Amino acid sequence: MLRFSTLNNTELTNFFHFEDKKMSIGLVGIKTGMTRVFDESGISIPVTVINIDTNRVSQIKTVDRDGYSAVQIAYGNQKESRLNKAALGHYKKSNISPAKGQVEFRVKELEDNLSVGSDIKVDTFKAGEHVDITGRTLGKGFQGGVKRHHFKTQDATHGNSISHRALGSTGQCQDPGRVFKGKKMPGHLGNVNRTIQNLTIVKIMADENIMLVKGSIPGHKGSVVIIKPTEKKYTAKEIFSEKEVKDAKDNLDSSNEASDSSKNKDNNIDESSPSNEASSSNEDKNIEESKNE
Numbered sequence: 001m002l003r004f005s006t007l008n009n010t011e012l013t014n015f016f017h018f019e020d021k022k023m024s025i026g027l028v029g030i031k032t033g034m035t036r037v038f039d040e041s042g043i044s045i046p047v048t049v050i051n052i053d054t055n056r057v058s059q060i061k062t063v064d065r066d067g068y069s070a071v072q073i074a075y076g077n078q079k080e081s082r083l084n085k086a087a088l089g090h091y092k093k094s095n096i097s098p099a100k101g102q103v104e105f106r107v108k109e110l111e112d113n114l115s116v117g118s119d120i121k122v123d124t125f126k127a128g129e130h131v132d133i134t135g136r137t138l139g140k141g142f143q144g145g146v147k148r149h150h151f152k153t154q155d156a157t158h159g160n161s162i163s164h165r166a167l168g169s170t171g172q173c174q175d176p177g178r179v180f181k182g183k184k185m186p187g188h189l190g191n192v193n194r195t196i197q198n199l200t201i202v203k204i205m206a207d208e209n210i211m212l213v214k215g216s217i218p219g220h221k222g223s224v225v226i227i228k229p230t231e232k233k234y235t236a237k238e239i240f241s242e243k244e245v246k247d248a249k250d251n252l253d254s255s256n257e258a259s260d261s262s263k264n265k266d267n268n269i270d271e272s273s274p275s276n277e278a279s280s281s282n283e284d285k286n287i288e289e290s291k292n293e
Helices: 086-095 143-148 242-292
Strands: 015-018 026-037 044-052 055-061 069-075 101-106 129-135 142-144 187-189 191-203 210-214 224-229
Touching: 026 069, 026 210, 044 129, 044 191, 055 086, 101 224
Parallel strands: 015 101
Antiparallel strands: 026 044, 026 224, 044 210, 055 069, 069 101, 129 191, 129 224, 142 187, 191 210
């Protein structure tokens, strides 16, 4: 199960506690937007662009000292004036630059190469792997039952007076004489944490710290998303490769060269055919003259 507990509602100093069955380190990124890429056969693949914003280890928790094993990752950069003294002291103790926030990932075993201050790069994942991405959905405000819970509308006729999208009866009889808790009614929609599972990584751009993921993910542009290895079973398979694109271009170039060479051969044949016809006509004339003599 995925579990989040927010200690501070402000986006600048938010802190998430993240736990799953696999207990492996993930990444924290910024949703940049959506675009598309084309595979070798020309099929369009819609992708979401995620910028991995300077992930570094801010704290390592051990069983002996803290009761459980976890790795705390800080992401982004922030001015010291926008942080409280507690957060600022935490970063100074770890000897790292102030960050926008922190995410804690529980792990079963701590890796030897991890140390406080070490960077976590986007090449931790590879193209073709599947991931679970968590983000905060778009806030829709106060919405009715039709949009919030997909209720059916009433008759759109003249006899139904201003009740086309009304909720209908919600109460009970004299017994129990109340509305049960959890009744689907109009209310606030969106602005909650949601996880999209089993998304495929299309491409990793290590030089630019960018990850391309197939499909859409929760959140608006610029929102913080958490990337974890998926809990689902899958077979890793690359669906987009630049090498295949280069091979396709090479094949196109070779086919173009072959077509050009065949055209040149045809032109040479066409040019040589008139001379052959002239030589054959001269031979025929010589034969006729010998016969006449």
